[in-house]
Amino acid sequence: MNNILVVDDDQNILKVIKMRLEAEGYGVGTALQGEKAVTIARDKVFDLAIVDLKLAGKDGIELMEDLHQVNPELPIIILTAYGTINNAVKAMKKGACSYLTKPFEYHELLLHIENCLEKSRLSKEVKRLRNLLEKKYDFAKIIGKSDKMRRVLEQVTLAGETDYSVHIEGESGTGKELIAKALHVVSAREGGPFVAINCAAIPETLLESELFGYAKGAFTGAAHSKIGFFSQAHKGTLFLDEISEMPLSMQAKLLRVLEEREFYRLGGGGKTVKVDVRIIVASNKNLEEEMQKGNFREDLFYRIHVIPIQLPPLRERKEDIPLLAKHFLKQSAEKTKKEIIEISPSVLQDLVLYPWPGNIRELANTIECAVAMATQNVITEDLIFHARGFEKDGLKPLRDAKEEFEKNYLIQLIGLTQGNVSQAAKLAGKYRADLYELLKKYRLKPADFRET
Numbered sequence: 101m102n103n104i105l106v107v108d109d110d111q112n113i114l115k116v117i118k119m120r121l122e123a124e125g126y127g128v129g130t131a132l133q134g135e136k137a138v139t140i141a142r143d144k145v146f147d148l149a150i151v152d153l154k155l156a157g158k159d160g161i162e163l164m165e166d167l168h169q170v171n172p173e174l175p176i177i178i179l180t181a182y183g184t185i186n187n188a189v190k191a192m193k194k195g196a197c198s199y200l201t202k203p204f205e206y207h208e209l210l211l212h213i214e215n216c217l218e219k220s221r222l223s224k225e226v227k228r229l230r231n232l233l234e235k236k237y238d239f240a241k242i243i244g245k246s247d248k249m250r251r252v253l254e255q256v257t258l259a260g261e262t263d264y265s266v267h268i269e270g271e272s273g274t275g276k277e278l279i280a281k282a283l284h285v286v287s288a289r290e291g292g293p294f295v296a297i298n299c300a301a302i303p304e305t306l307l308e309s310e311l312f313g314y315a316k317g318a319f320t321g322a323a324h325s326k327i328g329f330f331s332q333a334h335k336g337t338l339f340l341d342e343i344s345e346m347p348l349s350m351q352a353k354l355l356r357v358l359e360e361r362e363f364y365r366l367g368g369g370g371k372t373v374k375v376d377v378r379i380i381v382a383s384n385k386n387l388e389e390e391m392q393k394g395n396f397r398e399d400l401f402y403r404i405h406v407i408p409i410q411l412p413p414l415r416e417r418k419e420d421i422p423l424l425a426k427h428f429l430k431q432s433a434e435k436t437k438k439e440i441i442e443i444s445p446s447v448l449q450d451l452v453l454y455p456w457p458g459n460i461r462e463l464a465n466t467i468e469c470a471v472a473m474a475t476q477n478v479i480t481e482d483l484i485f486h487a488r489g490f491e492k493d494g495l496k497p498l499r500d501a502k503e504e505f506e507k508n509y510l511i512q513l514i515g516l517t518q519g520n521v522s523q524a525a526k527l528a529g530k531y532r533a534d535l536y537e538l539l540k541k542y543r544l545k546p547a548d549f550r551e552t
Contacts, residue, residue: 102147102217103127107137107163108179109156117150120206126213134158134166141170142315142325143371145334148197148216150209153180153187161191168195170327173224175216177209224291242278243427246417252279255409260286265358265404268382270411273461276382277341279411284337289378292336295329300345301516301523307350308366315367330363333377343404344385344396355400379404414456414463421452421463428464429479432471440471443479450484458512465512507542514539519550 104126106117111132118128129144131137134155141149149167153160164176175197180188188199197216200209242253259266260283268276277296284294302310313328329338340346346354357363358379362372381404390396414421425443433440443451456462470483517523521539525532539546 101125101127103129103145104213105129105131105137105141105146105149105167107131107134107149107155107160108152109133109154110152113152117209120209121213124210134163137163138166138170138325141167141174142327142365143373146171146174147220148213149174149176150213151176151178153178153191153199161187161194164191164194164196169325173220175220177212177216179204242275242282243423244417244420245423246412246419248412248417249420252409252411253282255407256282257286259283259407259409262407263288263378264406265379265381266407266409267387267405268380268409268411269386270382270384271413271459272384273459274411274413275460276384276411277339279409280337280339280341280380280382283380284339284378287337287378289336293333294337294339295333296339296341297329298341300342300527301520303526304347304350307346308353311350311354312363312373313365315365328365330357330375330377331373334375335377337378337380340379340381342383343381344383344387344390348395348397351397351400355397355403358400358403414459418452421456422448424460424463425451425467428467429471432468436471438471438474439477440474440479441477444481447479447481447484450481461512465508506538507544510538510542510544514544514546514549517549519546519548521546 104121106114106121106128107130108114108117109132114130114132118130121128129140129146131140134157137149137151149164151160151163151167155163158166160178160180164178167174167176176195178188178191178196178199179202180191180199181202188196188201191199197219198212200212242249244250256279266280266283268279270276280296281294284290297310299307309326309328311328311330313326313331316325340354353363357375361376362374364371365373387396387401387405391398391401414424425448429440429443432438451463451466458465466484467479470479473483513524513528514521517527521532521535525535528535530538
């Protein structure tokens with residue numbers, strides 16, 4: 101059943117439209133004022149809105165813009181009196197789906213509703229297919245022929261057939277988000293949104309408002325209402341990475357959402373927001389150990405640990421290293437427009453023997469660095485050892501080794517936070533000014549690490 105929001109400051113018109121639409125099998129919500137309509141739209145998902153152009157206090161175009169802040173894809177039909185068609189055309193330019201001139205025949209309104217719902221359905225289908233292709237491409241990037249990775253992909257396929265919470269465990273750099281996306285793709289929620297957040301990258305003071313959203317005026321600086329990550333993931337999947345870093349106070353609130361499937365927005369007047377979301381979490385810490393230390397709630401652990409998936413470190417799937425190395429070589433060569441066609445056999449042997457403490461992320465960075473430094477069409481040993489920061493036949497001086505480690509650490513740190521120096525400083529336990537000095541020392545620019 102499609103839900104329709106009707107907004108008109110004439111009580112009689114509201115009643116008649118509501119009666120006619122309900123007779124056609126639609127669910128109907130009504131509002132006499134624009135502010136009330138926005139509140140209703142935040143608390144319930146609507147498939148279409150019908151808005152009168154002339155409202156007391158707020159005109160229909162302003163209200164349409166407010167409703168699109170809540171749901172950018174909401175189709176809206178504008179009702180306008182004869183003689184204000186120019187304003188209706190203006191509304192169309194600003195994103196209205198259609199408009200009707202009063203007085204109108206109700207079969208005419210029903211036709212407009214059907215057309216707008218069909219347009220919306222087709223638009224969502226196109227977006228779904230585009231996202232599905234992107235996500236399936238991500239799924240194709242899970243490279244590996246080892247028994248351990250085959251077992252992981254079998255678990256992903258089986259878990260995708262359920263709607264239970266999944267806990268992905270693995271060291272940093274093992275590809276936990278890629279597995280989370282794969283779980284979303286093979287699930288019944290593949291047409292819904294996939295929302296990923298890193299709990300460690302969001303300051304504790306902002307985490308609640310980011311997860312649950314907030315109303316305008318909820319706190320100093322809240323000039324506009326904001327929809328939270330849970331609402332963004334409605335009918336889809338929410339991936340909470342580094343959940344072990346979530347403070348205990350937030351763990352209690354997360355537990356309530358998982359149990360009740362509803363939450364309170366900051367400044368929302370005590371009203372609950374209901375959501376339909378599948379939760380996938382990941383951690384590079386052992387949550388059972390964190391639980392024993394008192395850092396993680398036992399009741400929350402059992403809520404999220406329904407289906408555990410353990411990602412093996414790269415050193416335990418060595419047969420996948422040549423495949424991954426060649427994949428990253430192809431990617432890096434295309435990015436740098438270099439004609440590098442192979443990795444020498446001796447280099448592949450070295451790559452297999454190396455323990456890879458940074459896992460797949462470290463291997464990718466090593467190949468990227470080697471490609472950047474290459475002047476021939478073959479990746480040789482000197483390029484790989486240069487990328488890893490040590491000499492094959494001996495140790496570097498301590499000062500040189502320390503500086504190379506420091507630079508590589510900064511590259512990984514600022515890359516992880518996508519150029520956000522404040523977050524990087526927090527993760528590193530440094531003052532922001534000190535971190536800027538280190539970046540300046542190694543000529544690293546945060547802007548180079550931001551997504552374009």
